[in-house]
Amino acid sequence: xxxxxxxxxxxxxxxxxxxxxxxxxxxxxxxxxxxxxxxxxxxxxxxxxxxxxxxxxxxxxxxxxxxxxxxxxxxxxxxxxxxxxxxxx
Amino acid sequence: xxxxxxxxxxxxxxxxxxxxxxxxxxxxxxxxxxxxxxxxxxxxxxxxxxxxxxxxxxxxxxxxxxxxxxxxxxxxxxxxxxxxxxxxxxxxxxxxxxxxxxxxxxxxxxxxxxxxxxxxxxxxxxxxxxxxxxxxxxxxxxxxxxxxxxxxxxxxxxxxxxxxxxxxxxxxxxxxxxxxxxxxxxxxxxxxxxxxxxxxxxxxxxxxxxxxxxxxxxxxxxxxxxxxxxxxxxxxxxxxxxxxxxxxxxxxxxxxxxxxxxxxxxxxxxxxxxxxxxxxxxxxxxxxxxxxxxxxxxxxxxxxxxxxxxxxxxxxxxxx
Numbered sequence: 001x002x003x004x005x006x007x008x009x010x011x012x013x014x015x016x017x018x019x020x021x022x023x024x025x026x027x028x029x030x031x032x033x034x035x036x037x038x039x040x041x042x043x044x045x046x047x048x049x050x051x052x053x054x055x056x057x058x059x060x061x062x063x064x065x066x067x068x069x070x071x072x073x074x075x076x077x078x079x080x081x082x083x084x085x086x087x088x089x
Numbered sequence: 090x091x092x093x094x095x096x097x098x099x100x101x102x103x104x105x106x107x108x109x110x111x112x113x114x115x116x117x118x119x120x121x122x123x124x125x126x127x128x129x130x131x132x133x134x135x136x137x138x139x140x141x142x143x144x145x146x147x148x149x150x151x152x153x154x155x156x157x158x159x160x161x162x163x164x165x166x167x168x169x170x171x172x173x174x175x176x177x178x179x180x181x182x183x184x185x186x187x188x189x190x191x192x193x194x195x196x197x198x199x200x201x202x203x204x205x206x207x208x209x210x211x212x213x214x215x216x217x218x219x220x221x222x223x224x225x226x227x228x229x230x231x232x233x234x235x236x237x238x239x240x241x242x243x244x245x246x247x248x249x250x251x252x253x254x255x256x257x258x259x260x261x262x263x264x265x266x267x268x269x270x271x272x273x274x275x276x277x278x279x280x281x282x283x284x285x286x287x288x289x290x291x292x293x294x295x296x297x298x299x300x301x302x303x304x305x306x307x308x309x310x311x312x313x314x315x316x317x318x319x320x321x322x323x324x325x326x327x328x329x330x331x332x333x334x335x336x337x338x339x340x341x342x343x344x345x346x347x348x349x350x351x352x353x354x355x356x357x358x359x360x361x362x363x364x365x366x367x368x369x370x371x372x373x374x375x376x377x378x379x380x381x382x383x384x385x386x387x388x389x390x391x392x393x394x395x396x397x398x399x400x401x402x403x404x405x406x407x408x409x
Contacts, residue, residue, distance in 0.1 A: 016389065016392060017339075017385060018337070018339075024336065038399075039399060039403075052388065053395075054399075055392055055395025055396045055398065055399050056396070057396030057397070058396075058400075059403065
């Protein structure tokens, strides 16, 4: 059962290089597939170059999906990373 | 960390000095890199005389001594020729007085000379003695020169430091300075020099193959006697996903040796990853970064442009 969650990006810098790294590092700890979607484009959240290519700025609405054995804990870790960094609500 | 000492013979051999007298006293030991210019002492003022230093006599001292009487001159040189004084050095090929020869011989101190000026000799001696007498530390790792940049590879035993270095040497991208044990000393406040232990010079140990004499096998251009350490690449066994490796190359990680901080990159070693080419890329990135090339900055600028574009698209979609 795939986990899916929407995030509204509030951070002034958007998902810039440094926050992208933190999200990727959070996602990379899990075996589940983690996908970030924005404006109809999907990228692997474990790929830093992919995440940076999307150009997710302040005010953007994105969707994150996790799919796999540890999909719930992966989603929890990403939510935590988003909150700790003040990236999204 | 060990404080080394240098014999007068080593000083002679390494700074191209000639021996005028006291050939039998060359085993005298030098314990400080500071050099004394005993100009005021010639006048009899010995309050701040530093007898443990090499005494360098140049034109000033020599011309002054020509105006002194025999007894007076002998007395001054006898005071200078202290039991701890390692050597007298006379610059610019100047004549050496009988009084100096007598006083030095009585105290069993050699007299050395050179045609170079005092300033040049002073600089050569300070450079050599400074290096030899500086505090030393040896580090477990491999030091190679990659495109002219001293790269210290560290990491646990068996992780593949030597094998990665060997691959770069085989590709003519690197030269070996020291394998397994790197002797490091501080040349100045922010410069560390690494060199091999004498016994291990030019040697590499490859597991399953044995000892290789790199100079014999790959030629004289494949080795270097020493290198300034510019970068530390630490090989780590952790899986890429587990540890927080520097993904963007903007971490300010450093390795401190003898109080000097050098840039450190922690590189994961995983099957299928060519460690040698990663080290090469790291060295090239470090060099170009020093030239002002910043790929991350370019990427961030492009991202900012993209974000502005996307924001417009988002707004248009909301109005629809």
